[in-house]
Structures are given as structure tokens and as C-alpha cells.
Amino acid sequence: MTRFRYLLFLLALASISPLAAQQRYELNSGWVAQPISKVTVTGAQLSQPGYALGGWQPAVVPGTVLTTQLTNKQVPDPFFGMNNERIPDIYKTGRDYYTYWFVKDFQEAPATGDGQVWLHLRGVNYSCEVYLNGQKLNKKTHHGMFLRQAYNITPYLAKSGRNRLAVVVYPPDPVGNPNGGQGGDGTIARNVSTQYTAGWDWIRPIRDRNTGIWDKVTIEKTRAINVKNPHVITRVPGVRLPKGPQAPATIQVTTELENPTAKPVAGVVQYTLGGQVVKQAVTVPARSTKQVSLPALTLQNPKLWWPSGYGPQNLYPSKVQFLTGGKTVSDEETMQVGVREIQHHWNSKTESMQVLVNGQKLFIKGGNWIISDAMLRFTKARYDAEIRFHRDMNLNLIRVWGGALVERPEFYEACDKYGMLVMQDFWMSGDANGRWVDPMKLEDQYTRRKYPNDHRLFVNSVADQLKLVRNYPSLAIWCGGNEITPPKDILAAMQDTLLPRLDGTRWFIPFSNSDSMSYNNLGGNGDGPYGIQPISTFWGHRTFPFNSEVGSVGVGDAESLERFLLPANMVPPRYLGPRTASSKGDTPTEQVDSVWTYHTYIGYEQYLLPYGAPKDIRDFGLKAQLVNYDQYRALMEGFSSHMWDWYTGSIIWKTQNPWTALRGQMYDYYLDPNACLYGLRTGSEPLHVMYNPVDSMVTLVNNGFEVKRDMMLVVDAYDMAGKKTPVTQVIVEINPSSSKRYLPINGLVRKLGQQQGMFLSLQLQDFDKKVISNNFYWLPDAKGEYSGLKGMGKASPRVTTRQVAAGKLEVTLSNPAGAPVAFFNRVALVNPTTQKRILPVFYSDNYVSVLPGGSQTVTLDYTPSPNVPTPVVSVEGWNVTKQLVPVAGK
Known part of the structure; x- marks a missing residue:
């Protein structure tokens, strides 16, 4: 824009009269609540500003009945131990038990002139009646968890400016029987609401089914x-x-x-x-x-x-x-x-879709997302932290799973900020909505296939949620449901009318593992496998070409576990042996504490044993991190090595948990990352050097749009004492958006690693010896054991710290020449008084290994708290004794 045009632009803006006293504000504090059984007056009476509310309890809004009860210490924390079993379930208590009145007094003077005042409720679960100053605002009962409400309250504001809002909230109907099935007995899906609340294989039932005013309540003031x-x-x-x-x-x-x-x-x-x-x-x-x-x-x-x-x-x-x-x-x-355009093209070789942004094809490296908090305690700060973790994993897409909700605008704001594409499911799941015969379900497939009860409500809710989030550039794909399409009339309305009219720019997938996304010629459901796998599987076994769900384990270390387990339950699982041909399908391979089972533990089975059977919970946690790192690095490396040949994308099941589950997570509920995150971060590097364990090929992958030339590939081997054996050093290049096999090193690996295993260092360097990509493997001996690691000598790296800025530190680990590798070091920021980790902290890398004579610098980013003493840095590794190092100044 020329300076003259810019001046005209400013003059034009200056001539516009501002909206006098225009504002939006949230009604997010000062609410009170009471069970409906204790309220004997009508909504019209209750909502009169002068009606006394003696004995009413403080309420959480946005929130649910359960979060209000938890705040008032009427129930224990359902995420800790077995506490959830101590909370009455709505299926047994009846719906009235969790039917509550929520009341809020607020100041707002009557509008003058052509002024208008609006009340917005962004989400109520499930049905409600809304009263203001003795007047009922909704002529008919509102239904639907996802349908927003807006009321012009201009005529009803009190002359005194003292107003009272009263909302009675009824739970879903039916509430579903939490009988252990996916979505319980399935009847929760008769509602247009979240299905996971009746329980799933990764969560126990939410006892009130999240009844409440769960999303923002806002007052908006406009003119005519x-x-x-x-x-x-x-x-x-x-x-x-x-x-x-x-x-x-x-x-x-x-x-x-x-x-x-x-x-x-x-x-x-x-x-x-x-x-x-x-x-x-x-x-x-x-x-x-x-x-x-x-x-x-x-x-x-x-x-x-x-x-x-x-x-x-x-x-x-x-x-x-x-x-x-x-x-x-x-x-x-x-x-x-965000100025961008989303496209998609069919790859006839892989028989799956490719996602394009601004005309460039992207290999999808994604994670499945359930919900930020199972009790709907959403905050902008938590959204920001979680999406930042996904960015730090070098992922480029998040799929929002269909048993939950259309995510909130604050989630999408964070995805816009951090560059995460989103595949957004609607509220269907093959489990509850009838894809399979299921003895846990109350009704047959034909009946479940017609869920929900009110198709018009579902369609209206889809239209409303489209309008809520369609402007976010991160939103890339709409999906009709998890592993199943909606009923025909709903699908037709979405596909033929709503999406073309209200969006018209994004790819629509009928369901998450649809053939139109990824043609399934391998049999099965078109997703998986789930659970722990041999590392070679990810490289050598071909699975679905755009896999919407594939995953593994994800238990945190001892400090993570003790946040929600009693000391008596801090018992590591014990491997019992493999299933035999005569074993039943549910024969356990591990002996597991019952509380671990309640928190939906997925077994590590025999995969910890090569490191030695865990001696105690700390030993289990450390060895689990070794497996975690290896699993997720291999998962993404294996898929990336076959980009555009076998695959166009992969979406991990799953990257996070909205409660204290013991499976599939890169960080725990408390935002403490485990080694899964850093293994995945390494394996998902945009420009990456890697080692194929199937054929021992060193391979490069380039996810970018430019040719990468004049790079030095440096491959070195190290034994357990730290002795280096150079393998190769060669100049390499790689084309855009491709993988390239370079050289096999199988003979050397067999020779060097036969007795004790070995370390393998792969680096891409520029001609100033700056490291562009760094990958460090620990390989087993000829028997598949990590015998060398078991007897590895101690390393004593020097740890120095430097404060770069407020809330930003650099931690450098330097390992002396002649020492063993300082292997698998966890860096943490801890409270010096409690010795507990400060959360969340964002690390540029972690679980790092330092070569003899080398160093590694890790950057820590966190929000300082005035209530916490100056933190110290903790460093502890496989063969490195724990050190606590004060934070040095700038």
C-alpha cells in the first residue's frame, strides 16, 4: 500500500464513530448452585433478584455438577486412585440427583436508545430452562450439548441494574449404563452429546455425564x-x-x-x-x-x-x-x-488421499486427540500448552476424535498459533452407533444405527458448530464420525447441504477409516495395530495407507505415577510369559496392580525384559521410557521411510489423555512429558537421518519443499566403554518431500554389537559442522538383549545452566573425552523445596545422550511463579547419578 492510500485508510477509520460502551464480558464467577431436590420454588420466583439464596453452594461455571461438587469437597478427586468408584453414578442414582439449578447475580443497566443486550450460552449439557428476572427466556426446553443459545435480554433487564440469571440443567436422557463397554451400553449415543462419559477402553465413566453449563456464558452489548x-x-x-x-x-x-x-x-x-x-x-x-x-x-x-x-x-x-x-x-x-487453501488429491499408488496446503503436498504426521479434560475444565493456558507439545513433537495434524466434541475456539486459536492442522470428527462412534455386534450393548445394531433419537437436533448442532469454528485456518478436514458414518439422512444433510453452504472449502470424510480416505485392501477395520510392537514392525510391515489410528504404550515414570497412585499401588507389573496356542484371548501376560487396571494400563509385556526385569517402580519407569522412546521414534520413522510409496499419512492413537490413564500418551494429565514425546519428536524431524533395523540401511527423509544439498552424513559407532568406530562420512542430498535410502551397515552392526550391543550415532551436518539432524540409537546384542547397558560404566557429565531470559534457561551437559556415553539423561526443572517437577516446562529436547568429548544443550521454557522458589535443574540418566544444579544468572 502506498503512503497516500494508507493515509486515506486512516482518515476513513477516523471518521467512524466508535460503538459507545461496546463490550463483551463473561459471567464466569460468583455463581451458586443447588440440587433441584432442594429447590421448592419456580424458575420465575427463583430468578427474582430479591429472592434469598441462603445455603446455596458456590458453583463452577463454566463447569459441571461434578466440578461444583469437587470444588465444595463433596466428592473426592475422581482422577486419583480408585476415587471414581466412591462417586455415585447417575445410572444408579437417577437423573434428578445430578439435576441442578445454577444462579448468577450480575450488574447491567437497561439499554438506552437503540442499544441491545444479548445473553450467550456457548454450551449446556444437556437440557435447560433459562430465566432472567422472573421471565423465562426459552419458550421451549433447550436440548443438545453442542447447540449454542443466544437471547436478546434487552426487554428483561431490571431498572435498578441488579439482575439475576437462573438456569436449571438436566442431564442427558438416557444416561447410559456404564457396564464396561465402549460408551457403556451404547444408549448414551441416543443424545447429541459426548459418548465417552459412559466409559471407554481408555477412561472410566464420568459420574454426572458432564451435566452443567460447561462452556462460556457471555453478555454482549450492541446497537440496533x-x-x-x-x-x-x-x-x-x-x-x-x-x-x-x-x-x-x-x-x-x-x-x-x-x-x-x-x-x-x-x-x-x-x-x-x-x-x-x-x-x-x-x-x-x-x-x-x-x-x-x-x-x-x-x-x-x-x-x-x-x-x-x-x-x-x-x-x-x-x-x-x-x-x-x-x-x-x-x-x-x-x-x-490465516491466508491459506486446503486441497486433497488421490494417490493411486498408495490408494489413499494426500493433503495439500497452498498447493504443496504434506506427509501427514498426526496425533489423535480426545479432549483436554474429561470433566470439561478447559482453559486457554492448558490448550496452549497441549498444542505446543504437539508442535514440539514435529507433528502437523491433530485429529479430534468423534466420541468427544467439536473443539472450542480456544483450541483452534492455539492450533492456528502453532501450525497444527485439524481433522475434526462429529459425534459418532462405531462402538456405540452400531458398526459391530456387541454383547455389551443394550440394543441391536439396527437400532443403534439409527442413533441419535433426534436427527434434526444433530443436524442443527452441526450447522451451529460449523459456524463456530469454520474461520480457523488450522481446520483442514471434516469427518462424519469415528469408524462409522452418521445415519443416511444426517450424512446427506451434512454432505450435500450444510458443508457446501456453510463452508465449501474443506475435505469431508464420511468416517475416520473410510475407503475414500484410505482404501483398505488388507482386511480388518482399516486402523491399528494398537499396543506395543516389535520395532521392525513399523519399518517392514505394511499397514493402512493413511492410517487414522495406530499406536503403542505410554506410561510415565515414577514421579508421574505417584501423582495419582497411592504408595501401596506403586508396584511395577510383572511379566508372566507369552500367550500360548491353548491360551484364551484374554489370558494376561502381566501381573498388574488392580488400580493400574482401573486406569486402563496397556502392557509392555516382554519388551522391558531385554533391559533386565524391573526391580522396583523407579526401575520400571526408567525402562519404560527407553521402550517409549524407541516405539514412537520407530513408528514415525517407519511410516516416513515409505512416504508416497506405502503411505500418505499416519495418525497416532493417541497423543494425550484427558484423565490419569496409563496408556497412549506423550505427556501425562498433569502436562509432564515422557520419553514418547521426545522419541516422536526425533522420528518426526522435518529433515531426518535414520536407521532401518530391518535391512540396516541408513535413510534420509525430507518433508520440506526444497532440495537439500551439500550435507555431510556422519555415521559413528560406540561401544559400551565409549570407544568410537567411524563408519562413514559422505556428502548427501535429497529431493523435496521424499525419502532416500543411502547405505547398508548391517555387517558392521553385526560385528560390533554381537557381544554387548552398541550405540549408533547418525548426523547430518553442514560444512561448518553444524548439526542439522541428530539421531542416536542403542542396539541390542546378537540375542536381542541389552547386555552392555546392564553393566555399563558410570558417566559424570558436567552440567551448567544459564538464564537466557525470564522463564528461559539453557542447560548444557558436557561429557569428558574417554568416558562412556552419558546415556539417556532426563532434564527437569524442579522446586528446590519439594524436589518435584515444575509443570509445564517445554524442553527443546530431552532424554538426551552425550558422546565422549561432546556436549548437548537443552533449552527450557516455562512460566515463573511468584509463589515458587527459584527452581533448580535436575539431570539424571541411565548411567548418570542424579544432579541438582542451581540456575545461574545471565
């Missing part, structure tokens, strides 16, 4: 016209690169304008983006809502949004406004717009 549901579409034609000048992009904007007044209102609707303003004159009839399409904007040399690892996550601040008479702002909606 309310701007609603703006829709921004960005068109980015052609094949783009992140760097250099860009051809133009096109921005298309529509919005809804609501006029609740008795007179038509004339004015201008406009949006601003990239320093430009686009306007459209419009008249909105009385008591109506009008959709307006604005002229398209051509954005010159746009700053594009890219997924993590491919380019920057540029976002343009934007707003859509209505100006009464072209001068006075009546209302506005603000957004962050």
Missing part, C-alpha cells in the same frame, strides 16, 4: 444491528512456497446481520484486512436476520499461513462491522485470518 457468524474464505491458487514474493490471494467474506428492532436499519457492512477496507451498503428489515456477501478482496503479496515445519503461521487481524448510516459502529466481530 448485531453482527453474527462472519465467514471468511481465503483462496490461494497455484503451488506456493513459503519464501519469496507471492501471487495474489482472494478473500471472500459473508456475514449475518440481525435486527431485533421494529424498524428497518440502513447502513454499511464492512471488513478490514491487511490495511484494506471492503464495504457494502445494506438495509436490514425489522425483526429479521439477513445474510450479506461482500465484494471479494484481492490481497497482493499475501503473507501465507503454513503448517508447522513448512513455513510461518502468519495471521491477519481482521474485523467485520456494521455502521448505522455508514458512520456509527453498531457491532463488530474480530478475527485472526
Whole structure:
């Protein structure tokens, strides 16, 4: 933009009258609650500001009945030990037990002139009646967990400015029998709500089925016209690169304008983006809502949004406004717009889809996401931390699983920020919705296939949630449900009407393992395998070409376990031996503490034994981390080595847990990462050197869009005493978005590692010897045992710290020449008083190994707390005694 045009732009903005006292604010504190059994008056009486509320308990809003009970210490923490069994389940108590009134007094003066005041409820589970100052706001009972509510409360505000909101919330109906099946007996799916609350194989039942005002309650103030549901579409034609000048992009904007007044209102609707303003004159009839399409904007040399690892996550601040008479702002909606375009192409070789962003194909490295917190305790800070962890794993996609919900705007804001594409499922699952014969289900497949009870509610909820999240650039794929399509009429409405009309830009998959996503010619369900696998399986066994669910183990270390287990339950599982041909399918291979079983432990089986049978819980936790690292590094390396040949993507089941489960997680519920995260981070590097354990080939993978040339491949072997054997040093290159096999080293590995195993160091370096990719393997002996590790000598690396900035540290581990490898060191930031880890902390790497004569620097990023003493750094490894090192100054 020229300086003259920019001056005109500023003058135009200056001539616009601001919206007087325009504001939005949340009603997120000061609520009180009471069970319906203790309330003897009507909603009209209860909502009168003068009605006394003596004896009512503080309530959590946004929240649920259970979070309110927990806050008032009426129930124990259901995530600890067996406490969940001490909380009455709604299936046994009846729905009235968890039916509650929630009441909030707030100050808001009556509107003046053409001012309007609106009440927004972003999520209530499941049904509710809403009262304000003695008036019922909803003529009919509201139903549906995902359907937003908006009420014009202008006529009902008290003259005194003292107002009372009262909401009675009823649980889902039916609540489902939590009989141990996936979704219990399945009847929870008769509702349009989350299915996991009746229990799954990774969680126990949520006792109140998350009944409550679970999402934000907001007051909004406008003038005559309310701007609603703006829709921004960005068109980015052609094949783009992140760097250099860009051809133009096109921005298309529509919005809804609501006029609740008795007179038509004339004015201008406009949006601003990239320093430009686009306007459209419009008249909105009385008591109506009008959709307006604005002229398209051509954005010159746009700053594009890219997924993590491919380019920057540029976002343009934007707003859509209505100006009464072209001068006075009546209302506005603000957004962050990411200019990008999502496409998909069929790969005829793999027989699966490829995802493209801005014309460039991406090999999908994804993680399945359940929900941030099983009791719906969502915070912006937690969302940010969890999505940052996914970025740090070098992933580029999160799939939001269909047994949960359409994720909240705050989740998508974090995905936009960190460059995570999202595949968003709707609320279906093959388990509850009838894909299989299941003796745990109350009703047959034919009946379950027709769930939910109210198809119109489902369709209306889909339309509403589309409008809620469709503007986020991270949202890439819609999915009809987990492992099953919705019923035909719902599917037709979504596929033929709602998505084309309300979005029209994204790929829609009928269900998560649909042949239209990944053609299944291997039999089975089209996803998996699940659970621990031999490392070679990930490299040598071909599975589904765009695998929506494939996963492994994920137990944390001893410090993670003791956060939710009693000392008596800190007992490591004991391997009992493999299943035999005569064994039943459920014959255990491990002896496991019953509380571990309750927290849905997945077995490590024989895979810890090569390191030596665990002696105690700390030993188990450490050896589990070795297996964790190896499993997830191999998983992503194996898939990446066959990109575009066998596979177009892989989505791990799963990367996180919304409660204290003992399976499939890169970090625990308390946001403490385990070695899964760092093994996956290594295996998912955008430019990566790796070792194929099947054929001993050193292989490169390049996920980027540019040829990588003039790199030195350096391969070295080390024995248990730290003696180095150079293997090769050669200049290499690799084309964009490809993998390349370089050289076999099977003879050397057999020779050096036969007796005790060995270490293998693979590095890509530039010509200044700067390391571009670093990968460090520990390989077993000829018998598959880690005999050398068992008797490995001690290493004593020097640990130094440096404070780079507030909340940012550098920790350097230096290993003397002639020493053994300082193997598998966990770096942690701890409270010096309690010796417990500070959480969350984000590490540039962890579980690092330091070569003799070498060093490794790990960056720590955290939020300092005034209530915690200056932290210290803890370093402890396989053959490294724990050190506590003070944090040095800058």
C-alpha cells in the first residue's frame, strides 16, 4: 500500500464513530448452585433478584455438577486412585440427583436508545430452562450439548441494574449404563452429546455425564444491528512456497446481520484486512436476520499461513462491522485470518488421499486427540500448552476424535498459533452407533444405527458448530464420525447441504477409516495395530495407507505415577510369559496392580525384559521410557521411510489423555512429558537421518519443499566403554518431500554389537559442522538383549545452566573425552523445596545422550511463579547419578 492510500485508510477509520460502551464480558464467577431436590420454588420466583439464596453452594461455571461438587469437597478427586468408584453414578442414582439449578447475580443497566443486550450460552449439557428476572427466556426446553443459545435480554433487564440469571440443567436422557463397554451400553449415543462419559477402553465413566453449563456464558452489548457468524474464505491458487514474493490471494467474506428492532436499519457492512477496507451498503428489515456477501478482496503479496515445519503461521487481524448510516459502529466481530487453501488429491499408488496446503503436498504426521479434560475444565493456558507439545513433537495434524466434541475456539486459536492442522470428527462412534455386534450393548445394531433419537437436533448442532469454528485456518478436514458414518439422512444433510453452504472449502470424510480416505485392501477395520510392537514392525510391515489410528504404550515414570497412585499401588507389573496356542484371548501376560487396571494400563509385556526385569517402580519407569522412546521414534520413522510409496499419512492413537490413564500418551494429565514425546519428536524431524533395523540401511527423509544439498552424513559407532568406530562420512542430498535410502551397515552392526550391543550415532551436518539432524540409537546384542547397558560404566557429565531470559534457561551437559556415553539423561526443572517437577516446562529436547568429548544443550521454557522458589535443574540418566544444579544468572 502506498503512503497516500494508507493515509486515506486512516482518515476513513477516523471518521467512524466508535460503538459507545461496546463490550463483551463473561459471567464466569460468583455463581451458586443447588440440587433441584432442594429447590421448592419456580424458575420465575427463583430468578427474582430479591429472592434469598441462603445455603446455596458456590458453583463452577463454566463447569459441571461434578466440578461444583469437587470444588465444595463433596466428592473426592475422581482422577486419583480408585476415587471414581466412591462417586455415585447417575445410572444408579437417577437423573434428578445430578439435576441442578445454577444462579448468577450480575450488574447491567437497561439499554438506552437503540442499544441491545444479548445473553450467550456457548454450551449446556444437556437440557435447560433459562430465566432472567422472573421471565423465562426459552419458550421451549433447550436440548443438545453442542447447540449454542443466544437471547436478546434487552426487554428483561431490571431498572435498578441488579439482575439475576437462573438456569436449571438436566442431564442427558438416557444416561447410559456404564457396564464396561465402549460408551457403556451404547444408549448414551441416543443424545447429541459426548459418548465417552459412559466409559471407554481408555477412561472410566464420568459420574454426572458432564451435566452443567460447561462452556462460556457471555453478555454482549450492541446497537440496533448485531453482527453474527462472519465467514471468511481465503483462496490461494497455484503451488506456493513459503519464501519469496507471492501471487495474489482472494478473500471472500459473508456475514449475518440481525435486527431485533421494529424498524428497518440502513447502513454499511464492512471488513478490514491487511490495511484494506471492503464495504457494502445494506438495509436490514425489522425483526429479521439477513445474510450479506461482500465484494471479494484481492490481497497482493499475501503473507501465507503454513503448517508447522513448512513455513510461518502468519495471521491477519481482521474485523467485520456494521455502521448505522455508514458512520456509527453498531457491532463488530474480530478475527485472526490465516491466508491459506486446503486441497486433497488421490494417490493411486498408495490408494489413499494426500493433503495439500497452498498447493504443496504434506506427509501427514498426526496425533489423535480426545479432549483436554474429561470433566470439561478447559482453559486457554492448558490448550496452549497441549498444542505446543504437539508442535514440539514435529507433528502437523491433530485429529479430534468423534466420541468427544467439536473443539472450542480456544483450541483452534492455539492450533492456528502453532501450525497444527485439524481433522475434526462429529459425534459418532462405531462402538456405540452400531458398526459391530456387541454383547455389551443394550440394543441391536439396527437400532443403534439409527442413533441419535433426534436427527434434526444433530443436524442443527452441526450447522451451529460449523459456524463456530469454520474461520480457523488450522481446520483442514471434516469427518462424519469415528469408524462409522452418521445415519443416511444426517450424512446427506451434512454432505450435500450444510458443508457446501456453510463452508465449501474443506475435505469431508464420511468416517475416520473410510475407503475414500484410505482404501483398505488388507482386511480388518482399516486402523491399528494398537499396543506395543516389535520395532521392525513399523519399518517392514505394511499397514493402512493413511492410517487414522495406530499406536503403542505410554506410561510415565515414577514421579508421574505417584501423582495419582497411592504408595501401596506403586508396584511395577510383572511379566508372566507369552500367550500360548491353548491360551484364551484374554489370558494376561502381566501381573498388574488392580488400580493400574482401573486406569486402563496397556502392557509392555516382554519388551522391558531385554533391559533386565524391573526391580522396583523407579526401575520400571526408567525402562519404560527407553521402550517409549524407541516405539514412537520407530513408528514415525517407519511410516516416513515409505512416504508416497506405502503411505500418505499416519495418525497416532493417541497423543494425550484427558484423565490419569496409563496408556497412549506423550505427556501425562498433569502436562509432564515422557520419553514418547521426545522419541516422536526425533522420528518426526522435518529433515531426518535414520536407521532401518530391518535391512540396516541408513535413510534420509525430507518433508520440506526444497532440495537439500551439500550435507555431510556422519555415521559413528560406540561401544559400551565409549570407544568410537567411524563408519562413514559422505556428502548427501535429497529431493523435496521424499525419502532416500543411502547405505547398508548391517555387517558392521553385526560385528560390533554381537557381544554387548552398541550405540549408533547418525548426523547430518553442514560444512561448518553444524548439526542439522541428530539421531542416536542403542542396539541390542546378537540375542536381542541389552547386555552392555546392564553393566555399563558410570558417566559424570558436567552440567551448567544459564538464564537466557525470564522463564528461559539453557542447560548444557558436557561429557569428558574417554568416558562412556552419558546415556539417556532426563532434564527437569524442579522446586528446590519439594524436589518435584515444575509443570509445564517445554524442553527443546530431552532424554538426551552425550558422546565422549561432546556436549548437548537443552533449552527450557516455562512460566515463573511468584509463589515458587527459584527452581533448580535436575539431570539424571541411565548411567548418570542424579544432579541438582542451581540456575545461574545471565
